[in-house]
Amino acid sequence: MTETPPPRRARAEIDLGALRANVRTLRARVAPHVQVMAVVKADAYGHGALRCARAALEAGATWIGTATPHEALALRAAGITDARILCWLWTPGDPWAEGIEAGLDMTVSGMWALREVVQAARETGKSARIQLKADTGLGRNGCQPADWPALVGEALKAQKDGLVTVTGLWSHFACADEPGHPSIASQLDVFRSMLDYAEKAGVEPEVRHIANSPATLTLPETHFDLVRPGIAMYGVSPSPEVGTPADFGLRPVMSLIGSVALVKEVPAGHGVSYGHHYVTPSETTLGLIPLGYADGVPRHASGRGPVLVGGRIRRVAGRVAMDQFVVDLGGDAVEPGAEAVLFGPGDRGEPTAEDWAQAADTIAYEIVTRIGARVPRVYVNE
Structure with missing residues (x-):
């Protein structure tokens, strides 16, 4: 159950x-x-x-x-x-x-x-x-x-x-x-x-x-x-070039899910996260996701990591910090507490571990293995 x-x-x-x-x-x-x-x-x-x-x-x-x-x-x-x-x-x-x-x-x-x-x-x-x-x-x-x-x-x-x-x-x-x-x-x-x-x-x-x-x-x-x-x-998949998990008859077991901690409106030209490697191109809304590299989110995926929030794929805006990162919601109204799905099987349009591997220039093995102990494991269909 x-x-x-x-x-x-x-x-x-x-x-x-x-x-x-x-x-x-x-x-x-x-x-x-x-x-x-x-x-x-x-x-x-x-x-x-x-x-x-x-x-x-x-x-x-x-x-x-x-x-x-x-x-x-x-x-x-x-x-x-x-x-x-x-x-x-x-x-x-x-x-x-x-x-x-x-x-x-x-x-x-x-x-x-x-x-x-x-x-x-x-x-x-x-x-x-x-x-x-x-x-x-x-x-x-x-x-x-x-x-x-x-x-x-x-x-x-x-x-x-x-x-x-x-x-x-x-x-x-x-x-x-x-x-x-x-x-x-x-x-x-x-x-x-x-x-x-x-x-x-x-x-x-x-x-x-x-x-x-x-x-x-x-x-x-x-x-x-x-x-x-x-x-x-x-x-x-151990060989993404050869086949996806579905091609091999396999289904991803882990989904990494966060909750949006904060949503706020910011003006154009607003810097986001350390180093201001991302600056808002126009007035927009930002969503704060309370996961960071201490939780296993790869810092190498800064500016590229995909997240499903509010029914759309967003990208990490600026640098991934130790405990949090930001996504640009593009003016969308997303309520605090909404799900932010970093990866999963992909059935609902969410990214997969392989998507994160490509964003971080690594392999999906590392993406799932690096998720830290601070992130609780919740077992379903046990």
Whole structure:
């Protein structure tokens, strides 16, 4: 049931019905044997990790993915106990022992990490579930092909000693959002080669995976045993040049809505906001929107960011400030308290996160993820 949220300075409305539908759409794009990992890192791209993880599991995901172990441990503590959770961004001294006790699948990309997880296994007296990550060409986390034999060999020794179980082998694409990019085929070849080496050496992984959101949507040959949709789960296109969310059968999950705090008449030639980068060309009305870069509204979108107010698209007039920005209402009479919709699915003519991404010269991933904690999340269709 949808509940009408109370009036607020601002809210990020999270449509869990849309999220569940997106997960089902993604599930339908892969073969029946391929599992779906719902990636909820960075507080589910700003949408709320716990609520989104639960909704994704209800819709058919069987794994949860986080970046840091602390994100994963928080989900376990909050009651996500019936799903596998993979976390991949570890640093020396991180809570390996707690990860073992919580039953996490923990990524190992180098020898230092293997040494730390083995030591934690000895201390806890329990075997650690680990996944070995290969750097197939992205150049970030992951083990280089030249170092892969040594890492695989040491992991197998630790497994023989009962200290670890190697549950997965995986990697990540650099340019899957650019169909036809030569790095895609190159990375896939390297990944297959590294899989082949590990499996011939004796690794029997439960899952092999490399497909992120764009690969899940457009590269079926990359699906292996599991896919890891992140941004697509939230109804944002990972490849706007290829297709809109609707083209992929997805619906945006987040809407960012503010209330007009003040409306006033000003004369022609009136400066607006810091630096007077906008000066009113004629007598007009200005509307004050109580959201700013402290809330995640990108300052780079000053003068360009679109907002639906009073049934029309307005543009940010002048600079976005820390807590507020102004729109020129062009003389329209808008009452204080009226809705100002920064972005949403677009059904009502409102801008989308992609529109804001273009206005700020960034990607829609950043637009939704950067919405700050000062903006309450209101969940609908829960």
